[in-house]
Amino acid sequence: EVQLVESGGGLVxxxxxxxxxxxxxxxxxSNYWMSWVRQAPGKGLEWxxxxxxxxxxxxxxxxxxxxxxxxxxxxKNSLYLQMNNLRAEDTAVYYCARPQFLRDDAFDIWGQGxxxxxxx
Amino acid sequence: EIVLTQSPGTLxxxxxxxxxxxxxxxxxxRSNYLAWYQQKPGQAPRRLMYGASGRATGIPDRFSGxxxxxxxxxxxxRLEPExxxxxxxxxxxxxxxxxxQGTRLEIK
Numbered sequence: 235e236v237q238l239v240e241s242g243g244g245l246v247x248x249x250x251x252x253x254x255x256x257x258x259x260x261x262x263x264s265n266y267w268m269s270w271v272r273q274a275p276g277k278g279l280e281w282x283x284x285x286x287x288x289x290x291x292x293x294x295x296x297x298x299x300x301x302x303x304x305x306x307x308x309x310k311n312s313l314y315l316q317m318n319n320l321r322a323e324d325t326a327v328y329y330c331a332r333p334q335f336l337r338d339d340a341f342d343i344w345g346q347g348x349x350x351x352x353x354x
Numbered sequence: 355e356i357v358l359t360q361s362p363g364t365l366x367x368x369x370x371x372x373x374x375x376x377x378x379x380x381x382x383x384r385s386n387y388l389a390w391y392q393q394k395p396g397q398a399p400r401r402l403m404y405g406a407s408g409r410a411t412g413i414p415d416r417f418s419g420x421x422x423x424x425x426x427x428x429x430x431x432r433l434e435p436e437x438x439x440x441x442x443x444x445x446x447x448x449x450x451x452x453x454x455q456g457t458r459l460e461i462k
Contacts, residue, residue, distance in 0.1 A: 279391075279444070333446075336446075338387075338447070338451045340389035340401055340446060341391075341401060342401050342410065344400070346398055
C-alpha cells in the first residue's frame with residue numbers, strides 16, 4: 235500500500251523550532267519530487283516547500299524562506315521539514331504530499347498530517 | 355501568483371441533486387493544469403480530478419470536471435451522502451502552485 239506517515243508535530247513557543255518527518259512506503263521514494271502542504275485551523279491549503287528526487291532543487295513559499303528547511307533521505311525513504319523561528323501564523327496541520335510526476339503537479343498521495351501549534 | 359476563487363462558499367443541496375462548483379483563476383491556467391480535491395473533517399485531502407477533466411483512480415463517474423483558461427467547474431451528477439465535504443481546486447501550471455479557498459457542500 236502506498237503510504238505517507240508524518241510525525242514530529244506538537245506545541246512550541248514562538249521563536250522555537252520543530253522538525254517534522256514523513257515516512258514513505260509502497261513506492262520508489264527516490265523517483266518522486268516531494269512536498270509539504272499546510273492547513274491552518276479552519277482555513278484552506280497552502281503549499282509550503284518541495285524538493286527534487288535527488289535533493290538538488292528546493293523551493294519554498296515566500297513566508298517560510300530563511301526559516302524552514304526541507305530535506306530528504308532516500309536511503310531511509312524519508313522527508314523532513316526543519317522549522318525554525320516559528321511564528322503563531324505557522325500554526326497548522328502539516329501534510330507530506332507527493333506531486334504525481336513533476337515539481338508542480340497534482341498531489342496524488344497525502345499523509346494524514348501532523349499538527350503544529352505555535353503558542354506561548 | 356495565480357489566485358483561485360471558488361464559488362459558492364457554501365452549497366446546500368439534498369442527496370440525489372446535482373452539484374456545480376466553480377473555480378476561477380486570476381490568470382489563465384497553463385495547459386489546464388487544474389486539480390480538484392475533496393476533504394472530509396479530520397482527513398487529508400483526496401484528489402478527485404487532474405488536468406481539469408481527468409478523473410483520478412477510484413473516483414466514481416458521478417464526478418466530472420470541465421473548463422479551460424480561467425474558468426473551471428466540478429460537477430457531481432447525483433449527490434450521495436458521502437459527497438458532503440469541502441472541495442478545493444488547485445492550479446499547478448504556474449509556480450507557485452496555489453489552491454482555492456474551498457467550497458463547503460452541506461446537506462440541505
